[in-house]
Amino acid sequence: MEISVIIPTRNAEIYIKNLLEKLTNQSRKVKEIIIIDTASSDNTRSICEKYDIVKFMPINNGEFDHGGTRNRAAREATGDILVFMTQDAYPENEFFIEELTKDLGKNDIVASYGRQKPREDANEIEKFARKFNYGDTNIIKSKEDIDRLGVKTFFFTNVCSAFLTKEFWEVDGFPEKTIMNEDMIIASKLIFSDKKVLYAANASVVHSHNYTYMQQFKRNFDVGVVFTDSKEYFHGIKSESEGVKFVKSAIKHLMANNKYLLIPHLIVDSGFRFIGYKLGQIYYKMPIGLVKKMSMHSFYFDNK
Structure with missing residues (x-):
């Protein structure tokens, strides 16, 4: 072929x-x-x-x-x-x-x-994320x-x-x-x-990215939008549990490799991801100007 x-x-x-x-x-x-x-x-x-x-x-x-x-x-x-x-x-x-x-x-x-x-x-966290997902x-x-x-x-x-x-x-x-x-x-x-x-x-x-906290927020905001606007494709299946599993596994990884000082960074990074995701799920309740500022792909909302 x-x-x-x-x-x-x-x-x-x-x-x-x-x-x-x-x-x-x-x-x-x-x-x-x-x-x-x-x-x-x-x-x-x-x-x-x-x-x-x-x-x-x-x-x-x-x-x-x-x-x-x-x-x-x-x-x-x-x-x-x-x-x-x-x-x-x-x-x-x-x-x-x-x-x-x-x-x-x-x-x-x-x-x-x-x-x-x-x-x-x-x-280090991005390296672990690649191993976690792949x-x-x-x-x-x-x-x-x-x-x-x-x-x-x-x-x-x-x-x-x-x-x-x-x-x-x-x-x-x-x-x-x-x-x-x-x-x-x-x-x-x-x-x-x-x-x-x-x-x-x-x-x-x-392939990898060293996203800032705000970039993680925006990316996961858009993921939340997907799980709201395209929920029929996922038949009510939630993704939050996978995020919790990632954080727990990442903490174990950092501790096992004596990288304790990175744990606060992981917690803050995960917090930005989680808050972005949850806000994305209710984006339709917010002013469109605010929504576009929180999104990594604001062009999506131009015709909403």
Whole structure:
């Protein structure tokens, strides 16, 4: 099967050459790389146009939508498999595409996502978060796993994901006009269509963020908005327990590694996440101006 890679970009100059070089030197070759770019003002386009395999699709400011933009690029793709990435992640090795896609089509597996490993400059809590969310072993998730895994059943990431094209469109692709988590929503749609999703532990990319407290607040505010506006996809499953589990595990990790001084930072960081999430769940009760200030993706509320 042929593979199309889709990458939304905006001012990706510092990342894109490294990413394209690694994607064009994979053990399993890709047919095309579609860059859908939102009005970059740097050298993103000129770098991309040096690669014959790249199709560059410019869009205007104000047109970007997490799900809609990816769907727009997917409609131009000709591969039997769609691989989605983000501009700030890059394959750890030349086997990334092979490991991400090799099980698609087997045993009702129609989508997969890979492992994220932290950058060298990642802080200790970010490093632990990557280990907490991305383990060493493959996981196949289906509707039968909901009672056991809860919201983790739908955990999925477009930082590095792959879909069988036919099954992607059978559920109408990504949801459009959603503030974020379009990846978890499509995973939910596939799972409730009696399909399976794979976590491919050996398909690794390097990707992490050292978010400030306020950035954590804003990101989790938007997650709260998702669980309010798209609650039908998650069938009443709560995510708070997963957050509590993370904090407890992180404290044990810090203590085991004699990093006690980081525990107050963890508590404050987790507090910003929790408060942001809870406020996001009731955003509709607040003035729209305040809501936009609390959101990482304020454009979502322009037409609310």
